[in-house]
Amino acid sequence: MIEIGLNAVIVAVADPHPQVLTIAPPGGGVPPALPFGPFDPTRHRTFEIGLREWVEEQTALRLGYVEQLYTFGDRGRHHIHSDDGPHVVSVGYLALARQTARSDAALAQQNARWRSWYSFFPWEDWRAGVPDVVAAEIMPALSAWMRAPVPAGSPPRAQSREDRVRQAFNLQGLDEEGAGWDEEKVLDRYELLYEAGLVEEARRDGRPAALERDCLPGLGLAMHYDHRRILATAISRLRAKLKYRPVVFELMPPTFTLTDLQRCVEAISGRHLHKQNFRRLVEKGDLVEATGETSTATGGRPAALFRFRRDVLKERPTLGLRVGGR
Structure with a gap:
């Protein structure tokens, strides 16, 4: 059985941080989530109509600019032992908004809030140079992961772990001003950290690499389900789009x-x-x-x-x- 979900990455900028709109899912102790809900063909004529309806219901925000981002349908997206239920295929959307005092008051009533996306991806903020967490935590942990044997039964990769880490982070090729850093590879870097078992979602999902070691506490806030991966995809898209669209x-x-x-x-x-x-x-x-x-x-x-x-x-x-x- 397949269900279709709709996820919204809603971005605003409040000096000096890019903000993403999050909601608090039902239940205590649940990590923040992107606004999301199921597509109901009896209520929603299109995916986008359904998305806008869910966002307004959960945040009281009416969306302006919206574009379809990606379809997320990998098996085991949520928890490794929960695949007996319906398989959820999520259609992600990117939306751009402007923060106002009026909209913030409405959000507070809905238990929704803006958060800096760097609270989820602290290694992506290079405005003051190489982030401390990259040299202090990420690179030592990835270096150990590169040296570790690849578990039997792992899917074949066209590139070695070393090549993938070098292309994603490329610290050896940087000059003093950070030229050589590819800001668009947000998703590549997050997926490497997930595969290496360094982020909380990997431990929560029961990934073997994470169960063998402690996750790194400095690697940002976890999100509900695979919403941090969806957010990484949106950041990559928006950073690329800055260069060819206004x-x-x-x-x-x-x-x-x-x-x-x-x-x-x-x-x-x-x-x-x-x-x-x-x-x-x-x-x-x-x-x-x-x-x-x-x-x-x-x-x-x-x-x-x-x-x-x-x-x-x-x-x-x-x-x-x-x-x-x-």
Whole structure:
């Protein structure tokens, strides 16, 4: 028997962190979850209609921009001993939103809340350089895992453990500014940590590698079912999409300073960007236009306010901000 589930990764940016909307599933001690629910063909004409209905019911939030992310259907997605029941195939969606005081008050009444996605993926925030957890915990643990014998019966891999770790983390190829780090490989890195038994979900799911060792406590908050894997997929998608579509403006207010825009891009990409280089990227892409007004919100000199130049969508089929090490 197969059931179809619908999962929403809803992203906003509240300086200086990218936020993901989470709910508290029924039952005590259950990790935070993404908004989710089953597709009901008697109620929902389409998957997206069903998703929007579940999100509004669980969070009181009405979604704007939504795109289908991926279909998650692997056997054993939840718990290794629970496959006797219906097999759940989940259709994941990525949605972008803007936080407001009014929406936050409604969320609180629904027992939903925004959380920094770096609370789930602390190794992905490179804005201040290599995260401490990478050198102190992750790389020593992965080095030991690379040296350990591969268990009998493991599925064959086209690449060795060493090659996969090197491509996912690539610490040897970095320069002082982090060039060479591929911020888009969020899912690759999470799946390596899961396979090596280093994250809580691997222990909870009964994976042998996790039962043989202690999980690393510094590797972020666990999530309900495989929702952290779904979130990793969404982060990878959004980081890639920044480079060829102007999706960042879906997260910005109608008017903003260039500093506000830079902080938003840095929050999503997990990278520090040089101010002048970033402004050249924006100017070269002709993505914004000055409003003629200024903001004094920073308390310093008045900063010029800009807005997204929507006409650019008619002029070029692909445009974005080519940030990052690729």
